[in-house]
Amino acid sequence: MSHIETRHLRYFIAAAEEGSIIAASRALNITQPALSRQIQDLEGSIGIRLFERHAKGVQLTDAGLSFLQDAKQSLQELQRARDRAHRIAQGQTGTFKLGIMPSYLASPVTLEILQHFRERNPEILLSIEPLLSLPQAQAIRSEELDGGIMAWRTPDDATLSGITLYRETFVLAVPAQASTQATRPRRLADVAGEHFVWFDRERSGAQHSLLMAACARAGFAPHVVQIGTDTPTILGLVAAGMGCALVPASARLHSPPTVAFVALADLAEGVDIEFSYLAARRSPRIQRFIESVRHVAGRKPGVAL
Template identity: 35%
Template sequence: MELRHLRYFIAVAEEGHITRAAERLGMQQPPLSQRIKAIERELDVQLFRRKARGVELTEAGRVFLDHARAMLTQNERAIESTRRSARGEQGRLCVGVTPTGPFHPFVPRIIRAFREAFPLVSLTLEECLSPELLKRLRNEQMDAAFLRTPMAEPEDLVVDALLEEPMVMALPSAHALAQYAGDDAVSLKDLAGETFIVYARQHGPGLYDATTAACLKAGFSPRLGQEAPRITSALSLVAAGLGICAVPASLERMIMDGVAYRRLKGPNQPKAVLNLASRRGDPSAVVRHFRSLVRRAARDFHTDWVKAA
């Protein structure tokens, strides 16, 4: 039995008259009558009682009508769902982000924008350090990832450079340079004698490399202290007075007792980048929509940020 045969049956059931149903379907009455009889033979049940002025459903016919409508509805939903998936309007998207990424206002903003634009896409966020993010991307366990590490574009990935922001110094609140009033900036040279807390040097070296390069350009090699696996751990070490740490300016929104943030002044200030990585040649329309939305939003965000500055 084909889906069109179900439509024939439903039309006759709703019209209660084979001739009117045939007109509604745009076909002749004899072929429709033959098809209804064929359906009854196939099911081995009587679906209609013939009356002088039409037909009426039997009890078996009413049961079959409910199921026929449900089957057609399910088929139409499956077709529409398939088409939405092909257009990238429905599906799944797993996005990775480094531990410092969510503090940048761009990241939650773009996630909200994508969910509003594509409400039928199931989006999940996973937090990992950069090497793990790249591993999951390559293993197809993740579709896209926000990275803090500058990187040359490998053959298997596409890396979109989105934004960069200045880095600030996280100081113990009792530190002499933390006693400045307001937003007074400090010079990187003034920190040459300090101990620098190392954040994810081996597994997320982007911020460490930026800090080290800036210190070298300022004329000194930073004295390295304890290494912290997460940015929250690094700030906890700062709060405990064990050293200072350069962090992206967006981390200033993380208020922690015992930690003060100071802007840097002078040339060669370290910068923190924000990139988006995805698999090269990924056929997913959902991923294409996400990348496109991220790139457009990054351009607008950069313009608004410059104006605000």
């Protein structure tokens, strides 16, 4: 025999614990000669005697006693490996890699989904990557992320599927000291002459286009004096007095106290915030996260599933 199989270890452990080949063969439900051959094969494979044979049964040698501990440990580790593999196959363990737009990390819906998923999948490590929508979509397609909470998923992109969480609208962000009841704007046209902090066209093309179109309908092109890569950055620039900005309404959740928000009557544009994932990839872990998304989103009025 050139190698040791798990059955040899099981047979050896049974013989050692029973102290008798006859008793072990009964416990294992195999014949005594077959068990004896398996023990002899094991001893031949490792090149030492594991048992001393005598009239009343068998007794472990010193080497056999040491091998017994290792054999038990090996079988336990193998069983743990099998259990881990089964849990991974069923999506019960492993790592779930989730992208989230930085401005939606503190969203109540996002937090409720993460809490629901954690409570029901305690052995899955949740890895969060703050990313804008475009790099999220690219990372999901390359399977660097399992999914993402994003906006602006291209509707005709068949590679990604999405579940709508809620509808995001936009508001005007201004330095708090500039916001008083007497001067507060009511419509987009009221801020036509203001300096604006704007979203990066390269990184947030869809958001850039949507807000530019809204200003065009109001009869002006915004005077952009500063560019921000994401909503938190833009809010920081507004707080520093660089200008005003059109930002998602959820920006209130993580805004500096020196920024005020104004709802404008003609700024009705909105965008769906979604959980997106690769349409062709439905691993058990992704399915488990989808269950949490549907549980939370299904209780929100007006949410499409």
